[in-house]
Amino acid sequence: MPEQRTVTLNMGPQHPSTHGVLRVVVELDGERVVKVTPVVGYLHTGIEKTMESKLYYQALVCTDRMDYLAPMSNNLGYCLAVEKLMDIEVPEKVQWARVCLAELTRIKSHLVWLGTHSIDLGAMSMLLYTFRDRESIIDVYEACGGQRMMTSYIRIGGLAHELPVDFDKKVRRVVKQVNEGLADYENLLTNNEIFINRTRNVAVISAEDAIAWSLSGPMLRGSGVKHDLRKANPYSGYENFDFEIAYGKNGDAYDRYLLRLKEIRQSLRIINQALDGMPEGPYRARVPGVVLPPKEDVLYKMESMIFHFKIITEGFKAPVGSVYQAIESPKGEFGFLITGDGSNRPRRVRVRPPSFINLASLPRLVEGGMFSDVVCAIGSIDIVLGEVDR
Amino acid sequence: MEEQFRGFIKDRFGEAVIREDDFRGEQSFYVKPEALVEICQAFLEDNELQVRFLSDLTAVDWLGHERESEGRFELIYNLYSLTHAHRFFLKMHLPAEAPKIASLCDLWPGANWMEREVYDLFGIEFVGHPDLTKILTPDDLEGHPLRKDFPLTYEQPQFSWNKDEPPEVIK
Numbered sequence: 001m002p003e004q005r006t007v008t009l010n011m012g013p014q015h016p017s018t019h020g021v022l023r024v025v026v027e028l029d030g031e032r033v034v035k036v037t038p039v040v041g042y043l044h045t046g047i048e049k050t051m052e053s054k055l056y057y058q059a060l061v062c063t064d065r066m067d068y069l070a071p072m073s074n075n076l077g078y079c080l081a082v083e084k085l086m087d088i089e090v091p092e093k094v095q096w097a098r099v100c101l102a103e104l105t106r107i108k109s110h111l112v113w114l115g116t117h118s119i120d121l122g123a124m125s126m127l128l129y130t131f132r133d134r135e136s137i138i139d140v141y142e143a144c145g146g147q148r149m150m151t152s153y154i155r156i157g158g159l160a161h162e163l164p165v166d167f168d169k170k171v172r173r174v175v176k177q178v179n180e181g182l183a184d185y186e187n188l189l190t191n192n193e194i195f196i197n198r199t200r201n202v203a204v205i206s207a208e209d210a211i212a213w214s215l216s217g218p219m220l221r222g223s224g225v226k227h228d229l230r231k232a233n234p235y236s237g238y239e240n241f242d243f244e245i246a247y248g249k250n251g252d253a254y255d256r257y258l259l260r261l262k263e264i265r266q267s268l269r270i271i272n273q274a275l276d277g278m279p280e281g282p283y284r285a286r287v288p289g290v291v292l293p294p295k296e297d298v299l300y301k302m303e304s305m306i307f308h309f310k311i312i313t314e315g316f317k318a319p320v321g322s323v324y325q326a327i328e329s330p331k332g333e334f335g336f337l338i339t340g341d342g343s344n345r346p347r348r349v350r351v352r353p354p355s356f357i358n359l360a361s362l363p364r365l366v367e368g369g370m371f372s373d374v375v376c377a378i379g380s381i382d383i384v385l386g387e388v389d390r
Numbered sequence: 391m392e393e394q395f396r397g398f399i400k401d402r403f404g405e406a407v408i409r410e411d412d413f414r415g416e417q418s419f420y421v422k423p424e425a426l427v428e429i430c431q432a433f434l435e436d437n438e439l440q441v442r443f444l445s446d447l448t449a450v451d452w453l454g455h456e457r458e459s460e461g462r463f464e465l466i467y468n469l470y471s472l473t474h475a476h477r478f479f480l481k482m483h484l485p486a487e488a489p490k491i492a493s494l495c496d497l498w499p500g501a502n503w504m505e506r507e508v509y510d511l512f513g514i515e516f517v518g519h520p521d522l523t524k525i526l527t528p529d530d531l532e533g534h535p536l537r538k539d540f541p542l543t544y545e546q547p548q549f550s551w552n553k554d555e556p557p558e559v560i561k
Contacts, residue, residue, distance in 0.1 A: 048536060084414055
């Protein structure tokens, strides 16, 4: 009888280092990983199905709950897709405000990633620093949308309300704080020998493989592919901003760490430009029957009240056809495919989930490596299980 | 750029392209399902267009809509050329009874999970897929949730036992 050489180990679904409810079945030969099978679906709530049963307006709130670390990016992706389907032009001020908020979201998401990833690797104090700075971004969310996490602030055709009066001051304070915080993170990690040993040459993927596995975002750029949807197919007025694409070289976990820090720097640059050049204007497009009229008008104007009532009760009818709109979310290419069928509810809402598709490459990243690197690989992909399972 | 892509697919697969659509400026080609793999391979191997990135794939259920006459399920392949920053779509209709299509796993390893997801949620079979199993829904869930005839609110009892070893009481 042949001796059994491998041991099968179950990791998760309730394991802190899997960042949620991800289960990984690992087959080990000593310390070496022979085979890895990620098992997902524990958080599947049928968000796509739910969205298909709602009016276009109502479906918006489901988007916050997918990638709950980057709610504004999700709102933005959905709204841009519906605006494309309905052929709506939004005012310039809305575009700039959206860019500003989307970049704040990128910083927020990267900060949570940085904190949890370093905790996985044993740098316990990082989480306290990153959450300190994330808190100030959440305060801006609260001032805008009245909610700290599930903001739903970006709406179809514009924003939910006018930006708060002290928006500029608040965001500048955040920029200053994150700028100072970045120095702390770099001091703690960039030249930290333990951190470098744990991440360099771990979870390596080449540029060709990254493309073949459909990876996007930092996972793709970490391997040296210079691709960023903000530059390649600009949306929401990104062509007006001056920034650089951060990219790595080796495609390992350390490169992705450096890249995300660079991305935070570039986001701060974009936010500064957005604040300096924020144009004046309405906070919502005027498209009667499709975009909700401003609340002030609803109270005093009869037509606005009628439109408001009509949109809230029966929504608007979309043409037959599919549109796809992708944005560069903190995790990668986050896209919405929305199919209208002539009724007031979408026939199909498909989310192109960057976390899900990036996670599919986990076996490719860790098979043949050491067991202790599995945790590092999962962390460096930057997954959010709410979005993986939807 | 759009001209180049149109020329490429029309020249080489003229009879497989049923019609072209550019709704809201997005280029899409309705093709015959049996030509899918050949078309994708040709795009993948072409050094001029450089379509190396399978961005996404999904399906739409047209049950009860006038579009159903073309075939109940519409499959949408989302292809992207990184060099030209150009996105286009290959679409095809599949019949309601036993929908089937060739798998793209040999061309793109990334297609693996996407195809499993469509299989799980729509019940479309991908022929030649190395591991065509459920991915999101529980193992004992019957039906395919994103089909339009799947009830929205009814919930089947789930997670009652492990699939492979039901307890004595249930046996």
